Amino acid sequence: MKEFDYIIIGGGCAGLSLAYELEIHNKLKDKTLAIIEPRLEYKKDKSWSFWKTTDHNFEDCVKKSWKNFSINIPDKIKHLVCDKLPYQSIDSGLFYEKINSRLRQNQNISFYKDISEINLNNSFIFNSVPSLESSENKLWQHFKGVEIETTKNVFDDEIINLMDFDCKQLDSVHFFYTLPYEKNKALVETTWLSGMNNDLEMDYDEQLKNYIENHLNIKHYKINYTEKGAIPLFYPSNINEKNKINIGTAGGMTRLSTGYAFLNIQEHSRFIRENIENIKNVQKYEIRKKYKFLDKIFLRVLKRHPKEMPNIFFKMFNNSPETVIKFLSNKSSMFEDLLIILKMPKWIFIKSLLK
Numbered sequence: 001m002k003e004f005d006y007i008i009i010g011g012g013c014a015g016l017s018l019a020y021e022l023e024i025h026n027k028l029k030d031k032t033l034a035i036i037e038p039r040l041e042y043k044k045d046k047s048w049s050f051w052k053t054t055d056h057n058f059e060d061c062v063k064k065s066w067k068n069f070s071i072n073i074p075d076k077i078k079h080l081v082c083d084k085l086p087y088q089s090i091d092s093g094l095f096y097e098k099i100n101s102r103l104r105q106n107q108n109i110s111f112y113k114d115i116s117e118i119n120l121n122n123s124f125i126f127n128s129v130p131s132l133e134s135s136e137n138k139l140w141q142h143f144k145g146v147e148i149e150t151t152k153n154v155f156d157d158e159i160i161n162l163m164d165f166d167c168k169q170l171d172s173v174h175f176f177y178t179l180p181y182e183k184n185k186a187l188v189e190t191t192w193l194s195g196m197n198n199d200l201e202m203d204y205d206e207q208l209k210n211y212i213e214n215h216l217n218i219k220h221y222k223i224n225y226t227e228k229g230a231i232p233l234f235y236p237s238n239i240n241e242k243n244k245i246n247i248g249t250a251g252g253m254t255r256l257s258t259g260y261a262f263l264n265i266q267e268h269s270r271f272i273r274e275n276i277e278n279i280k281n282v283q284k285y286e287i288r289k290k291y292k293f294l295d296k297i298f299l300r301v302l303k304r305h306p307k308e309m310p311n312i313f314f315k316m317f318n319n320s321p322e323t324v325i326k327f328l329s330n331k332s333s334m335f336e337d338l339l340i341i342l343k344m345p346k347w348i349f350i351k352s353l354l355k
């Protein structure tokens, strides 16, 4: 069986981002790489959105950027502007196409559907398949989104609605999210933060229909694309071994309080590329400990006091948008962290800190 210098298990966001980063920096000129990916074909299956707090390799896959956003709870709305750090949305179809067409030009890169087809013994492995066993009682961000096209121009395509909490919450945290790509096209998502144990929450189609028709007041539209997913708001149990580094969700690149992972994955890829010659000896790359600690408390509050969460998210944005965005994107200073913490309801957080 064939042997390779590097093996990437899972050719999704993290696997392909890493392969691309290595390829464009000429790290695969004299090294061989195998990418193991079972999917039969690549097509658009996600939209990756995030605040652009660092540069990345996929500016040409950005469907749209926005500088204006809103967040609302029943009876209150905040309009916010952030010129410096726009919110971007990447089309995964363009991303897959761009990366795969580049990688296929390098004969040192091979593609396989199953790990059993190659010899792993002497390779360095980057694994992006998360181990999610024993995940009962854990929190997930689970959602379904539809990209709709309306007959008339109904959207203001300069502003996104980041979180609309004016909807039924059950005993969870629930919001809708609207990204208007054009005046007549938008991605509308129903998002839940919960244990995924309530069937009523899974009634995504009915929720979306009701929201689009009765809340956004759009009666004439068609659905062009659908995405559905669940992001674990806990770290998978994959462990790094001597010749193996976990990447992507498996590598703990999800920010647990937000579910955002795309830019963390890009930064991890850059780190690996910078250290590839000495990869066996580098320290584990992690989201900074202070965010892990703060997110742990935040999720404890979320689990115990779901009803308070719309207000908590809303209040967080009493800070300047730049401060909040930097905090949610792991780029805040201690002072900015403090500003965020001071806006939180003290007693609930202190109680959750203590146990």
Ligand SMILES: Cc1cc2nc3c(=O)[nH]c(=O)nc-3n(C[C@H](O)[C@H](O)[C@H](O)COP(=O)(O)OP(=O)(O)OC[C@H]3O[C@@H](n4cnc5c(N)ncnc54)[C@H](O)[C@@H]3O)c2cc1C
Residues within 6 Å of the ligand: 009, 010, 011, 012, 013, 014, 015, 036, 037, 038, 039, 045, 046, 047, 048, 049, 050, 115, 128, 129, 227, 228, 229, 230, 231, 247, 248, 249, 250, 259, 260, 261, 262, 263, 265
């Ligand atoms: C629908 C959806 C929308 C998201 N939106 C955002 C967003 O807007 N912003 C953001 O920052 N994050 C978002 N995320 C979170 C995160 O960015 C994505 O989940 C991202 O795809 C994680 O990258 P990954 O490589 O870890 O996982 P994936 O992209 O899922 O890649 C894993 C790959 O492994 C393959 N695979 C599975 N089993 C095996 C196996 N046994 N052997 C080999 N390969 C295998 C899969 O086919 C897949 O291609 C979203 C997640 C989902 C599910």
